[in-house]
Amino acid sequence: MNGLARMWTVASLELRQRVRGAAWYVLLGVFVLLVLVVTVFTTIATRNTDAPGAVLYSLIVYFVLLLGTLVTPALSGNAINGDRENGTLATTQVTLVTTPQLVIGKFLAAWITALGFLAAALPFLLFALVLGGASADTAFVSILVLAAELGVVAAVGVGVSGLIRRPLFSVVTTYLVVALLSIGSLIAFGLGGMVAQREVTVSYEIIDWEASGDEIDPDTGMPVDPVCETVVSSYSVPRFDSVWWTLAANPYVLLADAAPTHFDRHGNPDDLFGTLKLGVRQAQLPPDVDSGWSECDQAYPVDDQPTPREVIDSTVPSWAVGLGIHAALGLGLLAGAISRTRAPARRLAAGSRIA
């Protein structure tokens, strides 16, 4: 009980000290303004679609994720080493608060701060729901996953700040981790698919019209005595199906993959989550490589592209794995910070003062 009270005291200390201030409210104001602009334009752009609310809702959620992952590192990435520099860490450590309580309290404060963006976007999310088209389950799941992802960034920031001595470096490192997950995974996916590309040879038959004589079968419009020519061509296709998993830990993909998808009357996903999810799931399917055809035999490959629903149903959801990776990353860094911050300290990094 005392432990929880101390943890909360650390969190409220942190919120009052580090986060709350004029700059924070200005930032929040700018954010609300941006969301407002996005809402207005999206509403106008999607007024004739089936589910305008669904598109708007997913767009706002992504916007909160983007802003949250951009701002949280700056606020959480110096939670521990910043206190060390200010000389307030040691005076906190000689109180009854234990190191795990201290670190988790700071993490809670960072998370709450990031959730502030979500709270500020709430009126717009409600507006999107009222607009119609957004499904309750998608709305609910995406908010949960968004909150979890913001927690992961907060945990990474606080954890790194306990492991790296210099506040500037730890903030930068936190940004690099976020960039690695958001952009690095995309680059890995693209490059990996290109590297794993495979040579495909396709042979197909075409009619040599010059050599086939002039007699045309009036029923088919083909020469009566066709001379066939076989053409062999080879090209390479990227094999995204062997690297699709690199996107599992991408926060944007993860969010899309976790949210339940609903389809419009053409069978297409009705929101941004569904569109992204479909794209990523399609990458799991091997490319269609042996589609030879013949003009002579009138044998064309049957074009039976699977519908989006079939694609999504037949492929593997990866969000749980991604979320697991994120949770392990966040918890691991927090655990590292706890063990490095523990007092009495046995080892100190070179050149550091503990007070």
Next chain:
Amino acid sequence: MSDAAPSPADIRVTDVARSFGDVHAVRSITFEARPGEVTGLVGPNGSGKTTLLLMLATLLVPDRGEIRVGGLDPVTRPAEVRRLLGWMPDVLGSWPNLTVRRSLELTARLYDLPRPAAAARAAELISLVDLGELADRPTRVLSRGQKQRLSLARALVHDPRVLLLDEPASGLDPGARVALRVLLRRLAAEGRTILVSSHVLSELDELADRAVFLEAGSTVSEERVAAARSTERGWRIRALDATALRRALVAAGVDEARIASDPQGLVVPIAGEADAAGLLASLVTAGVEVVSFAPAVGDLEHTFLDLSADGEGAR
């Protein structure tokens, strides 16, 4: 205060050493500090005072030796030691955006005080360290001396039995210094153990019951301290008639070349208090109207300076 404590000394340090890489901050420190006393920790910069206090404050593990605070080992039972220990660091950290009152309240909350008790304690401490006018201002507006007082208040939040103060007087104006001295004497009289490190030796002279001298990470032996105390030192003598005083001094056998003069009187080297008493008697007998007769530098300062000169010589 628990008089039933098994050990009469609340702080007991035995042959403690701590190094940082190849820097031996503390080589071998041994001393005790007892309840009801103010123990001074005296030593030049880099003599290991702050490192020692960090080890006592449950923040650093010693490489060697044994530390007991209230009979408990800070390494294995830090939580219990923290309950009875108040520490005021030499680095003045404060949460710049929090008010003085809020800082103290939240510190009290971290010592498990319930909310109303924390608020009451904060108010009490604010008046104790005389920060009333600044109580609801953010701590970033505080001057160095005011931060120093806030830091002291924070160390007292949970009414600790043992107080560790690292340079508490630096940055304080004379009024605040006197207030600090009175406060610490009162806290000691209540049965607390107080360990103070300071460079302001004249201050410690009036405050500390005992002193522990540190040099290059080691405690200076009692014999060396005793020897340093009895070496020749300057005594400042003032009389109504300075010329008569000088004449009487020479007549009493003082080497005239070694009599220095400063605005407050004449400074004469004398070895030991017995010689001083003898000289005073002969001056009075000679009819000199002596107004003041006292060591030119305080006891601690003299010992400190003599020890450091000694150390230089030994090197």
